[in-house]
Amino acid sequence: MQPEPLTFEENVTRASGDRAALANHSPSPDKPISMEEAQARALAYNLDNRLQMFNAALQDRQLDLTRMDMLPNLTANAGYVGRDKELVSSSASYLTGTIIPSNFETVSVDRERTFGDLTLSWNVIDFGMSYIQARQQADRVLIAQEQRRRVINNISQQVRASYWNAVASERVMPRMRPLLAEARRALAQSKAAGAERSQDPAEALRYQRNLMELIAQLELIEEQLSIAKTQLAQLMGLRPGTTYRLAPAGTPYIPSLRLTIDEMERVALVNRPELREETYNGRITQNEGRRALLRLLPGVTLLASVNYDSNSYLLFNDWKEVGARLAANLVRLISIPDVMKLNEAQSEIAEYRRLALTMSVLAQVQISARQYIVARKSYERSRNLASVNRRIADLQTNTQEAQTTSDLDLIRERANAVLTELRSHRSYADLQNADAGVYMTLGIDPLPLDVQASSLPELVAAIRKQQKEWQSGRIQVPVLPRPVEKPVNVASGSPVLAKQ
Numbered sequence: 001m002q003p004e005p006l007t008f009e010e011n012v013t014r015a016s017g018d019r020a021a022l023a024n025h026s027p028s029p030d031k032p033i034s035m036e037e038a039q040a041r042a043l044a045y046n047l048d049n050r051l052q053m054f055n056a057a058l059q060d061r062q063l064d065l066t067r068m069d070m071l072p073n074l075t076a077n078a079g080y081v082g083r084d085k086e087l088v089s090s091s092a093s094y095l096t097g098t099i100i101p102s103n104f105e106t107v108s109v110d111r112e113r114t115f116g117d118l119t120l121s122w123n124v125i126d127f128g129m130s131y132i133q134a135r136q137q138a139d140r141v142l143i144a145q146e147q148r149r150r151v152i153n154n155i156s157q158q159v160r161a162s163y164w165n166a167v168a169s170e171r172v173m174p175r176m177r178p179l180l181a182e183a184r185r186a187l188a189q190s191k192a193a194g195a196e197r198s199q200d201p202a203e204a205l206r207y208q209r210n211l212m213e214l215i216a217q218l219e220l221i222e223e224q225l226s227i228a229k230t231q232l233a234q235l236m237g238l239r240p241g242t243t244y245r246l247a248p249a250g251t252p253y254i255p256s257l258r259l260t261i262d263e264m265e266r267v268a269l270v271n272r273p274e275l276r277e278e279t280y281n282g283r284i285t286q287n288e289g290r291r292a293l294l295r296l297l298p299g300v301t302l303l304a305s306v307n308y309d310s311n312s313y314l315l316f317n318d319w320k321e322v323g324a325r326l327a328a329n330l331v332r333l334i335s336i337p338d339v340m341k342l343n344e345a346q347s348e349i350a351e352y353r354r355l356a357l358t359m360s361v362l363a364q365v366q367i368s369a370r371q372y373i374v375a376r377k378s379y380e381r382s383r384n385l386a387s388v389n390r391r392i393a394d395l396q397t398n399t400q401e402a403q404t405t406s407d408l409d410l411i412r413e414r415a416n417a418v419l420t421e422l423r424s425h426r427s428y429a430d431l432q433n434a435d436a437g438v439y440m441t442l443g444i445d446p447l448p449l450d451v452q453a454s455s456l457p458e459l460v461a462a463i464r465k466q467q468k469e470w471q472s473g474r475i476q477v478p479v480l481p482r483p484v485e486k487p488v489n490v491a492s493g494s495p496v497l498a499k500q
Contacts, residue, residue, distance in 0.1 A: 026041065026044070026045035026236070026237040026238055026239075028238070028242055028244070029041075029238075029244045029245075031245075032245045032246055032247040032248070033236075033244055033245070033246055033247060034246075034247040034460075035159075035160065035163045035164075035247075036460045036463045036464045036467065037247075037456070037460050038159050038163050038232065038235075038236055039155075039156050039159050039160070039446060039447075039463050040456055040459035040460045040463055041236040041237060041238075041456065042155050042156070042158075042159045042235050042236050042237065043152060043155065043156075043446075043447055043459060043463075044237070044456060044459060045236060045237025045238075046155055046235060046236070046237050047237065048151055048155065049148070049151055049152060049155055052144070052147060052148040052151045053148065055144050055147070055148075056141070056144040056145055056147075056148055058144075059137070059140050059141045059143075059144040060141050060144075062137055062140075063134065063137045063138055063140075063141050066130070066133055066134045066137040067134050069126075069130035069133065069134070070127055070130040070131055070134060072120055072121060072122035073119075073120070073121045073122070074118070074119070074120050075118070075119045075120075075121070076116070076117075076118050077116060077117050077118075077119070078114070078115070078116035078117075079114070079115055079116070080112075080113075080114050081112070081113055081114075081115070082111065082112045083111045083112070084111075085111070086107050086111055087107060087108070087109045087111075088105045088106070088107055089105065089106055089107075089108070090105050090106070107313070108313045109311055109313065110310070110311050110312050110313065113309065113310045113311045114309075114310045115307075115308060115309040115310065115311075116307070116308050117305050117306065117307040117308065118305060118306045119303065119304070119305035120303070120304045120305065121301055121302065121303050121304075122301070122302045123299055123300070123301045123302075124299065124300040124301075124302075125294055125295075125297055125298075125299040125300070126299070128294050129291050129294050129295070132287045132290055132291050132294070133287075133291065135283075135287055136283075136284045136287050136288070139280040139281075139283050139284050139287075140280075140284070142276075142280050143277050143280045143281070146273035146274075146276050146277040146280070147273070147277065149273040149443075149445060150273045150274065152445065152446060152447060153273075153439075153440040153443075153445070153446065154440070155235065156436065156439075156440070156446040156447075157433065157436040157437060157439070157440050158235055159232070159235050159236070160432050160433060160436040161429055161430075161432065161433035161436065162228065162231050162232040162235055163232055163246070164425070164428060164429035164432050164433075165228040165231075165232075165425075165426065165429045166228045166229045166231075166232045166246055167246055167425065167429075168225070168228070168422060168425030168426055168428075168429060169225035169226070169228040169229060170229075170245075170246055171421075171425060172225060172418060172421060172422045172425065173222070173225055173226075175418050175421075176218060176221065176222055176225070176418055177222075179218065179411070179414055179415060179418060180215065180218050180219065180222065182411060182414075183211055183214055183215050183218065183411050183415075184215060186211055186411060187208060187211045187212065187215065190204055190207050190208050190211065191208065210412070211411070214411065214412060214415055217415075217419075218415060221419070221422065225422075229244075229246075252428055253471075254376070254379075254431070255372075255431070255432070255435040255471065257369060257372060257438065258475075259475065259477065261365070261366065261369060263477045264365050264369065264438070264441075264442060265362055265365050266477055266478055266479075266480055267442045267443070267444070267475060267476075267477055267478065268361050268362070268364075268365050268441060268442045268443055269358065269361065269362075269480070270443075270478045270480075271442060271443030271444060272361050272441075272442075272443035273443060274357055274361065275354065275357060275358060275361060275443075278350075278353060278354045278357050279354065281350065282347070282350040282351070282354060285346050285347060285350045286343075286347060286350075288346075289339075289342070289343030289346060289347070290343075292339050292342070292343065293336065293339055293340070293343070295332075296329070296332050296333055296335065296336055296339065297328075298326055298327065298328030299326070299327050299328065300324065300325070300326055301324065301325040301326075301327070302323075302324055303321070303322065303323040303324065303325065304320075304321070304322045304323075305320065305321045305322075306318070306320055307319050307320070307321060361441075364441050365441050365442070368434070368437045368438045368441040369438060371434045371437060372431075372434040372435060372437070372438055374434075375427070375430045375431040375433070375434035376431055376434075378427050378430065378431075379424070379427040379428055379430070379431045381427075382420065382423045382424040382426075382427040383424045383427070383428075385420050385423070385424070386417070386420040386421045386423070386424040389413075389416050389417040389420040389421075390417045390420075390421070392413055392416070392417070393413045393414050393416070393417035439470060442475075444466075444470065444475065445466070446463055446466055446467075447459065447462055447463055447466065
């Protein structure tokens with residue numbers, strides 16, 4: 001076999017097919033997109049989410065195949081045998097080894113014959129191992145579901161932050177472009193005046209430098225704003241370059257934390273998909289230890305068969321058989337204590353790994369709550385600053401009309417007003433992102449997995465309902481029982497998780 005690279009025509013065909021598939025992957029919006037619809041589109045058409053859905057479905061199909069391994073083996077066997085000569089035999093003395101003379105030789109097998117059997121076999125140890133393997137696969141199905149929950153939470157948080165950044169882009173860009181055009185026009189006029197030497201060269205150069213720095217800053221922000229909607233389109237599964245509009249936002253919603261830190265920690269410890277996934281991994285580890293022990297035990301095989309042979313010399317050409325067989329590797333039995341110690345060590349490692357992840361989750365709860373508080377204060381400051389700069393720009397416009405200020409001062413103040421307004425929008429996006437971070441840290445699903453939504457409007461309604469429950473504080477806070485104190489290893493200061 002030799003490597004066969006794709007030809008140019010094959011690559012062109014693949015690229016054309018992929019492009020057409022992406023173009024038809026998600027429908028283009030025909031009306032302004034709200035934040036809930038953006039999240040619904042991301043959950044319905046985002047390729048990462050689709051990949052996790054297929055992975056969960058694959059694990060579920062694998063579980064169906066694993067269940068089949070628990071069934072007995074039913075083997076059908078058939079064959080044909082032909083010889084060119086008869087199978088002739090004679091007898092010899094057991095004591096002397098000499099052939100006993102006789103008048104004729106014996107034949108007991110036909111030269112041509114057919115045979116077949118249907119055998120049912122069931123190994124008790126194999127059944128036990130298949131049962132444990134099926135339980136492990138069932139846990140892997142649950143792990144795939146938790147992984148999908150984590151992907152959904154991540155996508156929802158990214159969409160929420162990108163959506164408000166895109167809203168900021170739509171609101172600020174109409175004011176940014178005229179301002180850029182005005183700054184460029186003022187720069188061109190200054191260069192023309194400098195060429196005619198109608199003003200002091202040093203003053204003209206400083207004026208041009210300030211304008212160039214302002215233009216560079218505005219152009220950089222314009223480029224950043226121009227890609228905000230592209231990033232949101234990618235998250236929603238829209239083909240890059242698709243034109244769409246965002247729904248006009250009403251009064252800004254200021255989220256508030258309605259749970260205490262203790263309540264947030266309890267909710268996170270129960271709901272976080274990472275902790276559930278690690279618990280399932282611990283069960284898989286325990287079952288793997290049981291499988292290792294089962295491999296060492298004696299195997300009992302039960303047999304039952306129906307047989308047929310066309311040999312004409314047989315008195316009965318069909319018969320039935322039943323039997324039992326016991327097999328054990330006596331040498332491997334001595335390794336049972338070592339296998340048990342290995343299983344205890346693996347269980348202890350899984351326990352410590354889950355405790356370390358629990359500590360990380362608790363830290364994330366504290367950090368997300370603090371980030372939310374910081375983001376809310378930052379938004380309030382940026383909103384007040386934007387209001388002040390907007391009033392200053394209005395005053396500067398009035399003085400410009402009275403011809404008491406320069407073009408540079410007017411452009412600078414207008415730019416400051418636009419930039420502070422942009423910072424206010426970005427601070428609001430950061431606040432929404434911080435609120436989504438708290439939402440994700442607690443492990444609350446933006447779309448419960450048991451929701452049966454077959455259309456985009458149903459997804460939007462389910463997401464909006466979940467958002468309202470979160471905003472109103474209707475979140476179930478579990479009551480955790482008092483923890484059972486574990487013995488502590490005095491030397492290491494850590495709990496004793498397994499017998500040493």
